[in-house]
Amino acid sequence: MNKKKFNKKGILMPEVLKILIAVLVIAALLYLTVSFYGILMGQYKLQQATLHLENIINKGNELENGGKADYLLTNPVGWKLMDFNKQNEKALCFCPEGVKILDTLQNYESCSKLGICSNSKKKIEIVLSDHVIYLIKGDGPKTLTIFAAADKITVRPYVVDPESDPMSEALKDLEGQGV
Amino acid sequence: MKRRGLNKKAEIMSSQSVNIIIMLAGFAIVLFLFYRFAFIDVIDATACHESVILRATAPFGNKYIPLNCYTEKLCVTSKFVGSECEDFENEKGVDKAKVEKNADVEKLIAQKVLDCWTMMGEGKVSLFEQTKAEFGIGGVYPSCVICSRIAFDKENLDSKIDLSKVDPVNYMNTHKIAGTEVSYTKYMTGISGGFAVKDDIKLEGGSYKQDEGKKDEKEIKVDGFDVNLIDAPVTPGDDTEELAIFFMQISAPTKATVWKNFGNVALAGASLSLLISPIKTIMGAPKKIWEAGTTCYKFLPLCAGIILIAGGVVQGTAINNRAVSLSKCEDVLLSGEQARTGCSVVRVTNYDYKDISKYCGVIEGFP
Numbered sequence: 001m002n003k004k005k006f007n008k009k010g011i012l013m014p015e016v017l018k019i020l021i022a023v024l025v026i027a028a029l030l031y032l033t034v035s036f037y038g039i040l041m042g043q044y045k046l047q048q049a050t051l052h053l054e055n056i057i058n059k060g061n062e063l064e065n066g067g068k069a070d071y072l073l074t075n076p077v078g079w080k081l082m083d084f085n086k087q088n089e090k091a092l093c094f095c096p097e098g099v100k101i102l103d104t105l106q107n108y109e110s111c112s113k114l115g116i117c118s119n120s121k122k123k124i125e126i127v128l129s130d131h132v133i134y135l136i137k138g139d140g141p142k143t144l145t146i147f148a149a150a151d152k153i154t155v156r157p158y159v160v161d162p163e164s165d166p167m168s169e170a171l172k173d174l175e176g177q178g179v
Numbered sequence: 180m181k182r183r184g185l186n187k188k189a190e191i192m193s194s195q196s197v198n199i200i201i202m203l204a205g206f207a208i209v210l211f212l213f214y215r216f217a218f219i220d221v222i223d224a225t226a227c228h229e230s231v232i233l234r235a236t237a238p239f240g241n242k243y244i245p246l247n248c249y250t251e252k253l254c255v256t257s258k259f260v261g262s263e264c265e266d267f268e269n270e271k272g273v274d275k276a277k278v279e280k281n282a283d284v285e286k287l288i289a290q291k292v293l294d295c296w297t298m299m300g301e302g303k304v305s306l307f308e309q310t311k312a313e314f315g316i317g318g319v320y321p322s323c324v325i326c327s328r329i330a331f332d333k334e335n336l337d338s339k340i341d342l343s344k345v346d347p348v349n350y351m352n353t354h355k356i357a358g359t360e361v362s363y364t365k366y367m368t369g370i371s372g373g374f375a376v377k378d379d380i381k382l383e384g385g386s387y388k389q390d391e392g393k394k395d396e397k398e399i400k401v402d403g404f405d406v407n408l409i410d411a412p413v414t415p416g417d418d419t420e421e422l423a424i425f426f427m428q429i430s431a432p433t434k435a436t437v438w439k440n441f442g443n444v445a446l447a448g449a450s451l452s453l454l455i456s457p458i459k460t461i462m463g464a465p466k467k468i469w470e471a472g473t474t475c476y477k478f479l480p481l482c483a484g485i486i487l488i489a490g491g492v493v494q495g496t497a498i499n500n501r502a503v504s505l506s507k508c509e510d511v512l513l514s515g516e517q518a519r520t521g522c523s524v525v526r527v528t529n530y531d532y533k534d535i536s537k538y539c540g541v542i543e544g545f546p
Contacts, residue, residue, distance in 0.1 A: 023455075044245035051546050055270065062269040069268070072532060074325065074542040138320040140536030158532065 042096075045076035049094035050116050056081075057092065057120045060146050060153035067148045070158060073133070074141040079115065081133040081144075081155070083126045084108040092124045092155070093117040101132050123152035133157055223249050227324075227544070228298050235304035242308040248298070248544035250325045253291070255284060256332035257340070264330035266421040266530075280339050285350035288329065288527065289363050291424050292347070293356065295326035295525045296367055299426040302523030307428055307541070312500055314444075315437040315493035319500040320540025321429035321507045328530050329422040347527075367525075423530040427538050430521030431504035434497045441493075507538060 052073055059069050073081070076094075084091045084103055095111035111117060126133060133142065133155070143158035227248035234244040252273045254264035259277060267273045278284050300306065311317025331342065351363035359366065432440070452460045475482035501519040508522035528534035535542070 019455075048545055055546060058271075059269050072530065072535070074535075074546060075544075077541050138318070138540040140539050141532050141542055143532040 045079065045096065046116060048076040049079055053081075053092065053094050053116055053118050056144065056146060056155065057118055057124070057153075060124060060148060060155070061121050063146065063148035063153070065148055065150055069146045071144045071146055072141050073135065073144050075135065077135050077137045079135055081126065081135075082111070083124060083131050083155075084111070084117070086119075089119060090123045090125050090152070091117045091119050092126075101130060103131065120153060122148070125152055125154050127154045127156040223251070224294065224298050228300075231298065231300045231304070231306060234306055235300060241306075242310075246306070246324060246543045248324050248326070250544065250546055251291075251327040253287075253327055253329045254332055255287065255329060256335045257337035258332075258335045262332045262335040264332045266328075266330035278340065279337055281341060281345050282350070284340065284342070284345045285347045286354070288345075288347040288422070288424075289351045289354070291327045291329065292351070292525050292527065293363055293367065295424050295426050298326060299324060299428075299523075299525075301367075302428070305428070305430060307543075309430075312496075313432055313437070313440050315432075315434075315496040315500075318496070319429060319431045319503050321427050321538055322541045322543060323425045323427045323535070323539035324544040325423055325425040325535075325542060326525075327424040329424065330420070330530075421530040422527055423535060424525065424527050425535070425539065425542075426523070426525050427507070428521070428523045429504050429507050431500035431519060432497065433501070433520065434494055437493055437497045 052075070056071055056073075059071055063069055076096075078097050080095055080099075080101070082093050082095055082099075082101060082103075084093055084107070086105075086108060091108070093108070093111045093115060094117075095107075095115040099111045099114060100107050108117070125131070133144070135142065144155050145158050147154045147156075227246065230245065230247040234241045234246060237244055249272075252267055252270060254262070254267055254273050254275050255278055256262035256264070256275055257278060259275060262275065264273070276287055278287065296302070307322035309317065309319055312319045336342075351367075353362065355362055356366055449460070449464075452464075504521050505518045508518035508524070511518075511522060511524050526538055528538070
């Protein structure tokens, strides 16, 4: 009688094991799929960011002193355009969500790793108090005004009425330097 | 003997190098032709279309599949040599389109609108999944892919071309697509369809008014995403700097669909539970439901409050989402109910944030 009971358990155990393995394999497959999608999406956004950053820097570098150009920044959504002071030099970076906005070496390194950073021939700066331009989901694209002064390139969101812009004084100074 | 062998070697070497040179030259010619005839554009369009199909047919998580679509930059000019569009200054990958008369510009815009429509799946597939909105817990916004940017090299445009008289809408109504017997409008709106147009599109420094007589007011058959519509292309006026041709899609589920989705999730959960441990599920489920019911009964006001608030939020979000959809689609759909459900549209606007932001909450693809 005892032996019979033991045999029953013996039959059940492999089945339980099989189910456990199946569940584990399904979980692993799900994890792999999600990771794969994540990699795809990360690369997709990084490629978008790289192309936009290249375009902005090219536009800035090709402008003559005092020259201005508009650029429509369309994606990647959720990322932010920031400038970093890198040992007396300014780098323009496109950073994904998760990178803090404070201008520190640690944040710069984190952004270089997860996003994309680029130096231009001239110093480059975002003319905003927090030096960050956000691309928010649902808000659509942003027009940037790129301005080439004597020694630097400035980038800022397009302002319909420059007089109402709190940064207008700083901009006037820059434009004065450029001309 | 040795000398002869050496000569033979030299002969072989020289014939080999001639072959290599011929092959290299041939390869260079093929490459030249490849670029000359802009096959790259065809490759880009095919890659984009394939990514659209891949995204549309993915069983789940389709929003994570990247859309491999690059914005085409087209400079419209009457000269190939020495021509340049100011709007594309310092930009890479700009193609040129040579035009000699107004009809050439109209045809170009019509063709690009059609290309965009076909490339993005003709509005037959849902490309921009908004999972939260499907459950009434998140807002909807229109998503776009900018297919083309068209700029005009005004300095080098033929004197016969008057941009203010270019009328792509009329062209699309009256001209057949090459190799077919249907007009652009008929093809894009479907045989049983029609299309609605904005009657007043303002451009910077000018405006374009659609003639009342040109409005096609046939009823449109709408079934999910099978909404075949085209927005009225903007007529490029003298002050038009640059045009954007983009595909826009938005969908907002009905209140019934939202509740149905909740039901589907519950059903899927029950099926999964049945699959993993059928006996435990069958034996345990009634007990669990009974327990949940009695707990809720014990704290009736709290339970009823939670259910009412949750239901209200879901219902309210669904209503709000349909209002958002209506605001983005009402100019191209004839019935308000259709517009509330969503639409797929190819729009032609000015290439600036004001016009594009009006219709696009998120832009996918590459610049």
